[in-house]
Amino acid sequence: MxxxxxxxxxxxxxxxxxxxxxxxxxxxxxxxxxxxxxxxxxxxxxxxxxxxxxxxxxxxxxxxxxxxxxxxxxxxxxxxxxxxxxxxxKREIVAFGVPGVQGGATGTHVSPQRWRELLADPDTLVLDNRNSFEFRLGRFRGAIDPGVVHFRDFPACVEANRDAWRGRTVAMYCTGGIRCEKTAAWMQARGLRVAQLDGGILGYFEAFPGAADDWQGECYVFDKRIAIDARGRETGTTAEQVFTAPEDAWRLARARRLDPQEP
The missing domain is CATH 3.30.70.100 (Alpha-Beta Plaits)
Known part of the structure; x- marks a missing residue:
């Protein structure tokens, strides 16, 4: 296996x-x-x-x-x-674009079980901490797209919406959790109340056989499989179907180099 x-x-x-x-x-x-x-x-x-x-x-x-x-x-x-x-x-394991920001303990992690409760709370703002092409492919129900092409653009999105988000719980997620580690402490320092999904999307899929009740679409993965469903199974989606925007041409070229059709 x-x-x-x-x-x-x-x-x-x-x-x-x-x-x-x-x-x-x-x-x-x-x-x-x-x-x-x-x-x-x-x-x-x-x-x-x-x-x-x-x-x-x-x-x-x-x-x-x-x-x-x-x-x-x-x-x-x-x-x-x-x-x-x-x-x-590398200089960093994930490049955030704000000097001096480090990942680490923030006290903002929530379990998949608590995350499911937050999704049902109308006062929660669910924020997708990934690039827009990933959001288009699949997302948690009710999530909003930060509208970024690169992760380093995420801080500008937060700054533009900070006043509107203040006072709400910003429930944030990414594929495996690592991008949220970089953003959580910084967002707290900007006066926002943050909850980050411990283990990310992949951890949620692993925790709940019924994750499809909360997840819409597919999850992009950075390997030959291209995308998986909420049960962790390869979907058959191709890189050409994912990378349709002109600004993602370099990502399509990179995915093709992986040769996703190779057995």
Whole structure:
């Protein structure tokens, strides 16, 4: 059985190049595919392969400094989502565009169960913390589109709406949770009351077999599968169907390089 695992951790990394080299070696030995980013602020990854190999790397990661309790979000795959195992060292694991903003504990995380309650509360403002092409493909019911082409444009959206949102609970979500980690503390500092979905969309799908009751459409994933449904199954949607806007031409070219039709 093939298994996909997505995870991240904001934690100080003493030697990002050394940690990246270790990961490359382990990924190759276990014949995994994936995309991993390592930076001084932490780790972000999506990996896939035979289930036993994925779980073996997860077990090894949990023994590394700063990685205890690392959460892995899983879904089964009908084919290999990645052709290779790529580990890159970056300045940030997610680029927010505001200097000095760091991910970490904010006290704003809510469980999938609490998130479901917030979706039913008319006083909640549900904010999609992803790019517009992702929102168009699928979203939580009642969510609003921030209208951004790149994640670094998100702060401008918040600033433009901050006064109107003040006093409401801004319930925010993204694919795996990492983008919300960067925005939550910054939004709190801007005077907003924030609740971020712990584990993101993928964690919600994993927690609730009936997630389709709350989710409309599909969820874009950054691998050969292109999109999954609320049960974590590949949908058959193509990159050409997702990237239709002129400003997303570069994303279409990147997706084509993944060769999504390859078995």
């Amino acid at each position: 093939l298994l996909h695992s997505a995870f991240y951790r904001f934690t100080p990394m003493a030697d990002p190049p050394g940690f990246a080299a270790w990961l490359r070696g382990r990924g190759a030995a276990l014949r995994l595919g994936g995309v991993v980013l390592v930076a001084g602020e932490g780790l972000s990854a999506a990996i896939a392969g035979e289930a036993g190999a994925v779980r073996a790397l997860e077990a090894e990661l949990l023994q590394q400094p700063g990685m205890a309790g690392l959460r892995f979000k899983h879904n089964d795959c009908g084919r290999r989502p990645f052709s290779r195992f790529k580990v890159s060292v």
